[in-house]
Amino acid sequence: MQVMQGGRPTLLGVRAPRVEDDRLLTGRGRYVADVVLPGMVEAAFVRSDLPHALVRGVDKTAALASPGVHAVFDGADLDLDAVPDRMPWVRAVQHFPLARDRVRYVGCPLAVVVADDRYLAEDAAELVDADLQPLSTVDTVDDALAPDAEMLYPGWGDNLLLSVEPDDPEVDAAFERLRTVSGTFTTNRHSAVPLEGRGVVAEFRDDRLTVWTSTQAAYVVRAMLATVLGMRERDIRVITPDVGGGFGQKNEIYPEEYLVPWLAMRLRRPVRWIEDQHEHLIAATHARDTSIDLSAAVREDGTIAALRGRVRTDLGSGEIFPAGYGPSLVAVGSLCGPYRIPHQAIAVQGVVTNKTPTGGYRGFGAPEGTFAIERLVDKIGRELDIDPLELRRRMILAPQDLPYETAAGARLVSGTHREAFERAVELGERMLAEERDAAEPGTHLGVGYATYVEGVASTTFSITGTWSSQDSADIRFDSDGGVTVAVGISAMGQGTHTMVATLVAESLSIPIEQVRVVMGDTDTAPFGLGSWASRGTLVAGGAIERASEVLRCKGTDIAAHLLEASPDDLELTEGRFQVRGSPGSAVSWTQVAQSALNRTFELPPGVEPGLEARAVYEPPGLDHVPRPDGKMNAAASYTNATHTAVVHVDAGTGVVEVVRYAVVHDCGRVINPLTVAGQIHGGVAQGIGGTLYEQLPYEDGQPLATTFAEYLLPSAREIPEMLVEEWGGPAPETPFGAKGAGEAGIIGPPAAIAGAIENALAPLGVTGIDTTPLTPPVVRRLIEEARS
Structure with missing residues (x-):
């Protein structure tokens, strides 16, 4: 199917069915769990149930005697190198696939059992007796930064994996002469939870290692395996079969991905490991868990002259590659959004605690940064008695402003920032009016907005120290x-x-x-x-x-x-x-x-x-390391969008329902409108989940959500029908004029929904919503505090 464009037929922009869907929908997909090889055995992991402890020994005797068991290994048995720490600007973690001297989170792998099948391996794993000496638990960022805090890595002297302290005299001058508006904006810990969990199968045959793994980056896995296993890359083949969702969580290299291949080489037979849901929630990387202290130096008309603040992220134990501090850097780059804010100085602290390591998740820091700046803009409008939409209009980029370099160094060449915003406001006002016309008197309905730019096709050097783009x-x-x-x-x-x-x-x-x-x-x-x-x-x-x-x-x-x-x-x-x-x-x-x-x-x-x-x-114009002025154009191009959410809030129960949602989006030329719409729909659904439902709480280092009985995901009932409009046209700076759309849907919901809830509850005096998730207890507390 083709359409005509410029007098000739084209496939670009055609709403064509996806070519891969027939195979996947008819059950002909092949995932890691479908890989079955002759003589294959199965692995199960013994994981720490303590958040922080010294490993004094692991008794494997009973497990080795268990039926069907072929081998049991602990950290002392492995002849593997440490996972390399290739980023000279952060502290070295030096972690191994199995803990050797210390465990730093519940779920840390201590030992592995290999048996004829998974059931026998799990039975034997329960017989492994790990002698752990408990240490004081570092449960929160505040605990970790306390003067008397237990050190996760004693050689560091503190619990900071990364610390960046910028200095900008222009920012200082703006804050000396202008009014200041400040806030702290928190996005709590949650998970990507893709439909397919992680899994690895490995076979060593004819002096060559073949690894099937559910990953987003096969060549990166191959390079890391070669380093840790001490092999040549050409002797390793990595195959990524069908992947049932990645969302950034599968762009990390996990202990199991090193260990299962090592087992296959050691035992000279194929080995498979498939993650269960409990393992996933305690051992696969978590996300977000970021607090942003943000202040604006504000002119009389409400526009922002400078930003100053700190992005502080709970990285968990930090034992993952790439390290989980990357989203903090993206959050810094997202704070100016599509606004003319000439200066910023934002510190970054990546703090280690006794929790599961954090890593990449769809949006990769942009939802956190957008939540902070959009909530702060609303606060500025409230304190200066300026309509927050009018305040945005005073700052948002117009076509004549492009190309434009943000205070963080992003080079915006194309986009429809102002146009998308105005269209989203038009849709939001219409949707709210329609909902109010159909609602009972006294119903708490509100509308909220979030506008942002998203860097696409970024460099990876700043988080890997190896690869570029x-x-x-x-x-x-x-x-x-x-x-x-x-x-x-x-x-x-x-x-x-x-x-x-x-x-x-x-x-x-x-x-x-x-x-x-x-x-x-x-x-x-x-x-x-x-x-x-x-x-x-x-x-x-x-x-x-x-x-x-x-x-x-x-x-x-x-x-x-x-x-x-x-x-x-x-x-x-x-x-x-x-x-x-x-x-x-x-x-x-x-x-x-x-x-x-x-x-x-x-x-x-x-x-x-x-x-x-x-x-x-390789995209031109990228900065792979910061420039001398500290700025960095880390992405090849930048999409833009404005999200509009209409919510209904039950003031008695605190339950929030997103009843209408619209996204006005610009990703340059759209290759396939159906695919782009699907990406945005899925991202918004995940954004709604993270804003209203999903959280991974801890108490004394123990995770409190380890199954779907405690970790609440939205169902189809909680996701409204969405209106998605694509604006803009071919981008002059990219091949085919196309940018990217994979993460656009998830960036806007936290700020848009929080603003909508605040708008709905304004008659009750609720203001200053600054944290997610906005669960019913949180919303009830906001109402009670406003009433008191």
Whole structure:
């Protein structure tokens, strides 16, 4: 299916069904749990039930004698290197796949049992007796920073994994002469909980290791395995089968991903481990858990001259790669949003505590930063008696302001910041009016807004100390005119196969049905950094565009020779090279491929046989480390959006229902509107969950939500129908004019919903909502405090 654009057919912007869905919806997907190999055994982990303790010994005798058990190992048995600490600007953690001398969180792996099946392995794991000497628990950030705090890493002298203290005289000067408005804005700890948990299968055969793992970055896993296992990368093959959701949580490299391959090599037989839900909630990385102290130096008209503050994140034990401080840096970069705020100086503290390590989760700090600045803008409006929407209009970027560099260093080249905002306000006012017309008198209804910019296709060097931002594509014709494209990004349910096939078909002017997509296998896909930071369309698109240009040039030369015409006289349309003005004088890609691959004697002089191309694309203009002024343009491009939420609040119970929701979004050229809408719908659903329901509380280092009986997720009943409008057009700074849309949906809900609740409860005097999740007890307490 094609549409016409500029007088020619195009696949871009067509609401076409995803090419991968038929296989997945009919049960033909293959996930890690579906990998079954001859002679395979299963692993189960023994995990610490203490949050902080010295490991004095592990007694494996009873477990080894248990039926069906092949081996039991603890940390002292492993001949593995520590996971490398490659970031010189943060403190070294030096953690191992199994704890050796100390455990620092409940769920930390202490030992592993391998048996004929998972049931026998679990039975034997209960027989492993770990001798742990309890230590004082560091339960909160305040505990960790106290002068007499127990040190998680005694050699550090404190509990700060990362500490950044900026100094900007311009900011100091603004705060000396202007009014100050301040607040503290907290986003509590929750989890990504993808439908498919983690899993690893490994086999060592013919001196080569093959690993199937549910990851977002196969090549990064391969490199880390080579380092920790002491192998050459070429002797390791990493395969990412179908992934049932990643959301950034599967962009971390976990202890099990090192240990299961080690077991396969040690036992000389395939080993599998599949995570259960309890393990997932205590051992897979958590997210958010960030408090932002933010102050604004405010002019008389309410506009912000400078921001000053601190982003403080509870990183848990910090024993994960990449380390979990990355979202804190993104939060700093998100604080100016789409506003003209000329200066900021924001400190960052990454604090270790006796909790599960935090890591990446969809939005990666942007929801936290957006929540802080949007709530602060509302507070400024309230204190200065300025309509908060009018205050935003005074600061928001207009088309004539672009290109614009934010106070954090982000270079905004394109976007519809003001237009998207005004349209979202129009929708919000209409939706609220419609709900009020249908509601009973006295119903507490309110509307809230959140506007932001989102960096896409960012550098990864600042959190890995190794990799930057490039990705690759191989495109190869077969002699029948079919095309195989291999890319370095990966799929996890976001429609990547459809996007890649569409861009290749568009670039080569062939039907999408002729394109086969390969990814997620280090033996068959070119080097790439995987899928995260909404980067797939931009970086894969850039590589596809470059490789396709090579093939079009070669195809044109071959076709011109076959047609006895000049290459300058040919045009490529609907899979045929034809002489301009003479549609009957044409050859197809199939004929060109036959000449290039089979009938090579038909090739023009100097043209080599074959019809394939590889290209690498690295986004230009990225800063991989901060500039001398401390600023950093860490992303290749920036999307923008404004979210509108309409809520109903039951003042008696504190229950909040999101009844209407709209997103006005600009991600440049939309490749497939159905895919983009799906991404935004899913992100908003997760954002609603994190804003109203999901939390991972701790008490004395013990997690209190370890099953779905305690960890509350929204169901379809809690997610309203959504209106999504795409604004803008092709972005001049990106391949195909496309940006990214993977995280846009999750960034706006915390600020928009909090603002809507505050608006709904304004008659009761509720103001200053500054924390999530806004569960019924929290909302009731806000009402009671306002009444008192």
